[in-house]
Amino acid sequence: MxxxxxxxxxxxxxxxxxxxxxxxxxxxxxxxxxxxxxxxxxxxxxxxxxxxxxxxxxxxxxxxxxxxxxxxxxxxxxxxxxxxxxxxxxxxxxxxxxxxxxxxxxxxxxxxxxxxxxxxxxxxxxxxxxxxxxxxxEVIGSDELSFSFERTRSEDNPDAAQVVIRTEATLPDQVGDYYLRWMVDNAYYWDLTFFPNPFNTPPPPCVVFGFPEPERITLVNGDLLDAPGTKITQIVAKKLVDQSFLSRHYFNVRQLSIxxxxxxxxxxxxxxxxxxxxxxxxxxxxxxxxxxxxxxxxxxxxxxxxxxxAKMTRIYTTLADVPYYLEKICEYQPGKARDQYDPTCLTCGAFPNSVMYFPSWWFDQ
Structure with missing residues (x-):
């Protein structure tokens, strides 16, 4: 990376x-x-x-x-x-x-x-x-994740599309004396442009990493709750919908007992x-x-x-989940010169945090 x-x-x-x-x-x-x-x-x-x-x-x-x-x-x-x-x-x-x-x-x-x-x-x-x-x-809860696509205001766009990641978290089975924090990163597959070539060799895989909402700080103070084993619902991340949702898009949620x-x-x-x-x-x-x-x-x-x-829980979306039209900006177009494509269509290295292989957990779900 x-x-x-x-x-x-x-x-x-x-x-x-x-x-x-x-x-x-x-x-x-x-x-x-x-x-x-x-x-x-x-x-x-x-x-x-x-x-x-x-x-x-x-x-x-x-x-x-x-x-x-x-x-x-x-x-x-x-x-x-x-x-x-x-x-x-x-x-x-x-x-x-x-x-x-x-x-x-x-x-x-x-x-x-x-x-x-x-x-x-x-x-x-x-x-x-x-x-x-x-x-x-020694103690930690657990997470059951879900996602929903919703509309929101973003800068000058009053009808922007976003995905919202929620957890139905089960708290530790004890009264107080625990403190929880959630952190979320995301990873998605990016389709590089497949230019015709004599060997019909596709471009290498490209997986891009990032953070959907780094300023969100989600905390729970168990000393303020008298609810051992109770389930609570928390929003842990939001992300505006863009071309990163054209393929499999993971949200990796860590619940941290701190x-x-x-x-x-x-x-x-x-x-x-x-x-x-x-x-x-x-x-x-x-x-x-x-x-x-x-x-x-x-x-x-x-x-x-x-x-x-820590306890890791993952959830992912695919294009079939997205209820909005997304333009495929990296599709090959005959007659279009290579230098007319966006750099991110040509090389995985155009992304600050990317690898040209699938993480070991990519196909576990």
Missing amino acids: TKRKITGLFIVLLAFNSCVEQIDFKLDKAENERLIVSGLLTDLDEPQIVYLSLTTSIDREPLLVDGNYTLDDKPRPFPAAQVKLVDETTGSTWYYQQPNPGVYVLEGFRHESPDARYYLEVSSGGWDFRSVPQAIP SKDAYEYWRRVREIVNNTGSVFDTPPAPIKGNMYSVNDPDEVVLGYFEVSK
């Missing part, structure tokens, strides 16, 4: 075989760059991912892009770190690898002991940062998003995460390393 452009302060990451979700906030320029640590560790059998980036600063150096120097305020990937996961109860250590700048991936991790308490350690030069040790919660501290972190993020009306507005102050400096208690480290129990 190609590297996704990082565009903000709080970058929330999780893996589907890898996926990235992102919520952005601007930050006033400081004298020194600050490290942003964003990651999620779950008990699912999948790559565990941490992203490291640096905020802007007054003394930021220009960046060479396509032969030109540019200066912007966006966080930049930070590739010069050693990242490791440690179980403080046993001392077991796992090291992350860096396939792309700022992207640190841990393959083959297995959560085996309920007594384990994990923390992340990030080291680089004079930096030595750690997260607060956390245990993976700590109380993580719940409070996300509640504050949601409060800022709701109060400002936009995830791109400037918050009154950075939200304190769970990362700290081992050597300097005054050092500011942004972001959050989250440890959670």
